[in-house]
Amino acid sequence: MSKTLRQRIEAIRTYLPPIPGVFAELAQLLHDENVDLRVLGLVIGKDPAMSINVLRIANSAFYGLPNKVKTIEHAVTMLGLKEITGVCMACAAARSFKARTGEQHVDLHAFWLHSVATGVLARTFASRFRVQQQGQAYLAGLLHDIGQLILDRFLHDLYKQVVQLTYDENIPVIEAEVRVLGESHGTVGGWLMDKWQLPPLFSEVATCHHTVSKASEENRLIVATVSLADQIARLRGFGFGGDETGVILEDTEAFRTIQQAQPSMGELDIARFIMDLDRTDFDIASIEEMMNAT
Amino acid sequence: MQPEKSLTDTEFIALRDFIYKKTGILFSERNRYLLDARTREILSQARDKNAVSYIRSLCGPGGDPLEVNRLINKVTITETSFFRDPHQIAALTKNVIPEVAARHEQFGSRLLRIWSAGSSSGEEAYTVAILLAEHLKGRLSDWNITIFATDINEDAIEACKAGVYKPYTLRNVPRDLQEKYFLATSDGRFAVRDEIKRLVFAERSSLTDPAACKKYSGVDLILLRNVLIYFTTDAKTAVLQSCYENLRDNGYLFLGQSETAFGINHSFKLVTFVNAFAYKKPLPR
Numbered sequence: 001m002s003k004t005l006r007q008r009i010e011a012i013r014t015y016l017p018p019i020p021g022v023f024a025e026l027a028q029l030l031h032d033e034n035v036d037l038r039v040l041g042l043v044i045g046k047d048p049a050m051s052i053n054v055l056r057i058a059n060s061a062f063y064g065l066p067n068k069v070k071t072i073e074h075a076v077t078m079l080g081l082k083e084i085t086g087v088c089m090a091c092a093a094a095r096s097f098k099a100r101t102g103e104q105h106v107d108l109h110a111f112w113l114h115s116v117a118t119g120v121l122a123r124t125f126a127s128r129f130r131v132q133q134q135g136q137a138y139l140a141g142l143l144h145d146i147g148q149l150i151l152d153r154f155l156h157d158l159y160k161q162v163v164q165l166t167y168d169e170n171i172p173v174i175e176a177e178v179r180v181l182g183e184s185h186g187t188v189g190g191w192l193m194d195k196w197q198l199p200p201l202f203s204e205v206a207t208c209h210h211t212v213s214k215a216s217e218e219n220r221l222i223v224a225t226v227s228l229a230d231q232i233a234r235l236r237g238f239g240f241g242g243d244e245t246g247v248i249l250e251d252t253e254a255f256r257t258i259q260q261a262q263p264s265m266g267e268l269d270i271a272r273f274i275m276d277l278d279r280t281d282f283d284i285a286s287i288e289e290m291m292n293a294t
Numbered sequence: 295m296q297p298e299k300s301l302t303d304t305e306f307i308a309l310r311d312f313i314y315k316k317t318g319i320l321f322s323e324r325n326r327y328l329l330d331a332r333t334r335e336i337l338s339q340a341r342d343k344n345a346v347s348y349i350r351s352l353c354g355p356g357g358d359p360l361e362v363n364r365l366i367n368k369v370t371i372t373e374t375s376f377f378r379d380p381h382q383i384a385a386l387t388k389n390v391i392p393e394v395a396a397r398h399e400q401f402g403s404r405l406l407r408i409w410s411a412g413s414s415s416g417e418e419a420y421t422v423a424i425l426l427a428e429h430l431k432g433r434l435s436d437w438n439i440t441i442f443a444t445d446i447n448e449d450a451i452e453a454c455k456a457g458v459y460k461p462y463t464l465r466n467v468p469r470d471l472q473e474k475y476f477l478a479t480s481d482g483r484f485a486v487r488d489e490i491k492r493l494v495f496a497e498r499s500s501l502t503d504p505a506a507c508k509k510y511s512g513v514d515l516i517l518l519r520n521v522l523i524y525f526t527t528d529a530k531t532a533v534l535q536s537c538y539e540n541l542r543d544n545g546y547l548f549l550g551q552s553e554t555a556f557g558i559n560h561s562f563k564l565v566t567f568v569n570a571f572a573y574k575k576p577l578p579r
């Protein structure tokens with residue numbers, strides 16, 4: 001009997017391959033045995049794949065902590081230099097998972113930039129909308145699309161059809177996924193995060209970022225915040241794939257959810273609000289620049 | 295050179311009010327220097343070189359409409375170019391034009407009306423015509439398309455009707471499209487080809503005249519880009535109301551890339567595209 005999609009995802013044991021730029025930076029830092037763990041945390045926090053790898057070990061049964069590890073800083077201090085070096089070495093092996101050249105696949109750099117942009121925007125929005133789990137907003141944004149990376153890396157033959165479809169028909173990626181796979185990248189990301197015992201907040205954000213109303217009441221506002229950040233990141237030009245469709249943001253579940261919590265959102269000039277995000281663009285661009293320098 | 299005299303307060307107010315009444319454009323104290331610079335030549339040729347009596351002569355029974363036009367032509371900012379603002383052009387190309395065309399196909403009506411309001415010399419209207427031709431490919435002749443290009447500035451409308459442009463205003467036109475839709479003239483300019491030119495209908499008309507605006511109703515797309523910048527809130531409100539009425543359901547309005555309709559018109563739905571915005575007329579509920 002052939003395995004279901006879910007079984008195939010949950011069977012993934014290897015680390016997710018890090019973005020080459022981040023990996024190079026990390027490798028360099030790790031040469032120095034006196035490296036500041038906080039710096040290490042900052043660098044890891046720039047890459048969705050490294051972040052999830054580190055969270056996975058910190059939350060594994062091996063450590064058996066009573067509370068989940070929810071931030072990279074916490075994970076890094078807990079694991080220490082030796083363990084982190086071990087993850088990196090294992091990742092060096094995982095890096096060989098490369099898409100064959102000439103095939104349509106997720107543009108890694110664009111994926112990475114979109115993840116960082118969503119994280120940065122989610123952090124900005126979370127403080128503005130007074131979201132309770134503000135401290136996790138960046139990481140939740142960084143990780144929200146991890147399902148796409150998983151699909152592209154581990155089920156590449158299927159996923160390249162999805163990517164092709166978004167370009168051919170200018171449709172949202174999620175529509176293409178449901179047509180080809182019957183599932184969305186959100187669900188897929190959630191499966192692996194649950195399997196890897198990450199804090200439920202992250203898997204809920206991943207699972208529900210296109211279906212905000214399905215999120216638990218407890219996490220709905222942060223899910224909505226990341227969902228809005230995700231859409232605005234794409235609409236500010238930090239998108240990837242072929243989707244360039246327009247959105248009536250005020251009619252989205254994300255916006256409505258936020259508006260319920262923050263009635264003053266009704267008086268927001270959305271166009272001006274988006275135009276004025278230049279400052280955040282600057283943050284994103286400076287992270288990107290750092291990356292290109294290495 | 296002699297520094298020329300600048301407008302006195304009384305002159306400034308008289309000119310400002312007259313222009314506001316005619317165009318909806320309000321020169322604020324901050325933009326006084328602009329009005330000053332733009333009217334200097336005209337006033338230096340006026341009989342007693344005084345703005346107050348000059349305006350009185352325009353308003354009086356012997357007032358010369360051509361002179362009024364001359365003044366308006368001077369004070370309007372007609373800066374424009376083909377394919378202005380690439381993000382808006384992308385939103386039109388990838389989303390708006392395909393959507394509007396598909397809607398017509400679906401209902402079997404191939405009658406498409408578009409309005410470039412405050413079109414200046416016509417680059418915007420011809421740009422849309424080119425985008426449509428590209429989208430409809432060889433089927434252009436199956437469609438009945440009218441793109442209205444209106445402006446209060448007579449000189450600009452004449453330029454639009456002529457349809458011949460200096461190379462600089464074509465700087466953002468992709469090479470292949472330039473070759474396809476323009477003809478080089480012997481004096482180094484570019485003439486819009488006939489298949490494109492006949493889609494555009496240009497005429498002088500003021501946006502502050504609601505009755506005149508009614509002529510451009512039943513449109514699927516309005517481009518009102520970079521026109522409202524100097525309008526007062528009242529004038530903006532009235533113009534946006536005209537636009538709303540003129541649009542068909544699900545039609546789109548584009549303002550300039552840094553303009554918003556927020557706080558002026560609440561009937562539209564803001565659609566966010568990649569680095570571009572449009573206002574959509576929703577279906578009645």
Ligand SMILES: C[S@@+](CC[C@H](N)C(=O)[O-])C[C@H]1O[C@@H](n2cnc3c(N)ncnc32)[C@H](O)[C@@H]1O
Nearest residue numbers: 317370372374412414445446447500501519520
């Ligand atoms: C800066 S141009 C914009 C041209 C074009 N829409 C674009 O974005 O490239 C502004 C135009 O608006 C016109 N305009 C100003 N007030 C107007 C009014 N009341 N009625 C019609 N046109 C007006 C001006 O004459 C000028 O040509």
